[in-house]
Amino acid sequence: MLWFHPHIYPATAELVIKGLAGLFIVSDEESDGLGLPSRWGVDDIPLIIQDRRFKPDGSFFHRFNLAAVTVGYVGDTALVNGSTYPIAKTAQGWLRLRILNGSNGRSYRLAASDNRSIHVIGSDGGLLEHPVSMKELLVHAGERFEVLVDARDGQSFDLVTLPVDQPIMRLPPFDTSLPLITIDPTGAEGAGLLPDALVTLPSIPTTPPPLSQSLTRNMNRDDEGMGALMKAGLKKLKDGSADASVAKKLTEVIVDGPTLSQAERSTANGVNGSSFALDSKPFSVKQNTLLRWRIDENSDAMLHPVHIHGCQFRVLSMDDNPPSAHLAGWKDTVAISKGGVAEILVNFPHAAEVRTPYMTHCHILEHEDSGMMAQFTVS
Numbered sequence: 001m002l003w004f005h006p007h008i009y010p011a012t013a014e015l016v017i018k019g020l021a022g023l024f025i026v027s028d029e030e031s032d033g034l035g036l037p038s039r040w041g042v043d044d045i046p047l048i049i050q051d052r053r054f055k056p057d058g059s060f061f062h063r064f065n066l067a068a069v070t071v072g073y074v075g076d077t078a079l080v081n082g083s084t085y086p087i088a089k090t091a092q093g094w095l096r097l098r099i100l101n102g103s104n105g106r107s108y109r110l111a112a113s114d115n116r117s118i119h120v121i122g123s124d125g126g127l128l129e130h131p132v133s134m135k136e137l138l139v140h141a142g143e144r145f146e147v148l149v150d151a152r153d154g155q156s157f158d159l160v161t162l163p164v165d166q167p168i169m170r171l172p173p174f175d176t177s178l179p180l181i182t183i184d185p186t187g188a189e190g191a192g193l194l195p196d197a198l199v200t201l202p203s204i205p206t207t208p209p210p211l212s213q214s215l216t217r218n219m220n221r222d223d224e225g226m227g228a229l230m231k232a233g234l235k236k237l238k239d240g241s242a243d244a245s246v247a248k249k250l251t252e253v254i255v256d257g258p259t260l261s262q263a264e265r266s267t268a269n270g271v272n273g274s275s276f277a278l279d280s281k282p283f284s285v286k287q288n289t290l291l292r293w294r295i296d297e298n299s300d301a302m303l304h305p306v307h308i309h310g311c312q313f314r315v316l317s318m319d320d321n322p323p324s325a326h327l328a329g330w331k332d333t334v335a336i337s338k339g340g341v342a343e344i345l346v347n348f349p350h351a352a353e354v355r356t357p358y359m360t361h362c363h364i365l366e367h368e369d370s371g372m373m374a375q376f377t378v379s
Contacts, residue, residue, distance in 0.1 A: 001025055001122065001144045003100050009278065009373070010266065013073065013104050013365035017062050019082075023048060023100045023144070030199060031127060037096035037148070037192025044096045044192075045088055047159070049139075049180060050103045051075030053255070064366065065257035069268040070225025071168045071302075072105025072141075072364035074254050078161065078173075080181045087182040092154045093190025095183065096121075097147050101139040105364040106169055107303065107335075110137045112149065113158035113179065119194055122146035125312030125330030127198045132326040136162065140305040140335040142363030145326070148194050151185035158182050165337070166303055167238035168229060168254075171247055201314075201329060208316060208345060209292045213283070215360060217297040217304045217336070217372060218270035228253050268370040271360070275371030282357045282375040287348055292316065295334065296341040303337040304367065309358035310378060313346035333363055352378040 005021040006012060023046060037043035053061040053075045062073070080086055101108055112118065120132040124144050131148065139145060151157075158179040163170045226234070232253045233246035260268070267275045274280065285291070293313075295306050312330040315323040319340050327334075334342045352358045354377055361373035 001098050001100070001124070001146060003102065003144065007359070009276070010262070010369040013064075013369045014062050016102070016104060016365060017052065017060050017073070021048075021102050023098070025098070034195050034198060035193045036121070036195070037091075037094050037190055039091065039190070042187065043091040043093060043190040044098070045090060046081065046098045046100070047181065048081050048100045048102045049108055050079045051106045052077050052079055061255065063255070063257070063259055064265050064369070065259055066221065066225045066228060067254045067257050068366040069260065069265060069370040070219070070222060071166070071229070072366045073103070074168055074171060075103070075106065076171065076173065078178060078180055085179055085181065087184055089187060090151065090183060090185045091187045091190035092185045093152050094192045094194055095149045095151050095185065095190070096192065097149060097159075099139060099145045099147060101141055101143050103141050105141055105366060107138060107140045107164050107166065109162040109164050110139060111135060111160055111162055113160050113177070114155070116150060116157065119148040120145055120326040121148055121198055123327065123329045124332045128326065128329040129199060129201050130197055131194060134326065137326070138164070140303070140333065140363070141365070142305050142307050142333045143335075149183070150194070151183065154185055156182060156184045156186075167234050168250065170237055171250060204314060204316065204345065205290070209290055211294055212291045213285070213293045214272070215293065215295050215306070215374065216272050217300060217306070217362060218273060219268075219300055219302060220270060220275070221268045222300065222302065228257070265370050269362070269367050269372035271372055271374040274374075276373040276375075280375065282354065282377050285348055285376050285378045287351055287378045289347065291346050293344050293346055294341065295336060295344065297336055297339060299339050301338050303335060303364070304372070305333050305335040305363040306342070306360065307333040307363045308346065308360045310350060310352060311346050311348050313344040316343040316345050318342050348378040350378065352376070
């Protein structure tokens, strides 16, 4: 399951907020033959999850200020497929939910309101080898997951998001279990099933190739941005002691902080010590070659969902540990935080010339639009 949005620098964040994004499905005979739920809108349901903040006149709020280039976009309203807390009337049976986190910066910790299991069957670039049963699923900005949920009992439930680690993203109403959508499985009985096995993935080599590329996230105004948020009471939000007055002060930093000039904004963040510029020199990558890349953030503690164009990769390790089972399939986005490190195994099958390079960037779009992006060629 892939998705699309404009990539006009430095306007990606604003254009996505205004609605220029969507998903599309790639299938083949192998996936079609698994017996998965496949009746679009009946037992096969797309869920594009986003957060927004609205101005008094109903238009979308967006301001590129210090808070935005530090923590990303912080909305106060959850939307699913463009609606607030919708109801999906579905078949009674196994349901296939195709989840896209299309938010600019927010992560979602998804769960069923009645604690029923979520069975992950696919990630960004395709199906897993086997379903992975979970009670909670963390989905970062830009990530996609396909999940199956057992609704054969015909009982309604909500898909909710629980509070996440990032303190600023626990501002109300995201400070508690927040219902996103009601699933009402009272339609005709569905025919789809949850298979024991899905697809066969290429094996990971016992000895991976030598490291060929390191990509380090840089936040050049992090101290200044976090300082303003800490002064407004972010620590109280972090330890759970915040009240309405703290939430009000933090919201004022987010909403009323002065807009940065383009020059200030364009150098707020970077990759490998350099902020993105349209005329910056791309690094080069070998085509049709298995490569090992390292993605890190040094001592930075900020969350960065790192996205790479032109490929689907496999995660070798996250903080020196094997990836969780639901992250062991095809990915194009991997998240690091708290000084984290990820290593990936990647191959680029298609060429990319200097005039049409690929990008790698943080999928917190305000980070991307403020310099945390690099371009590369493939040949």
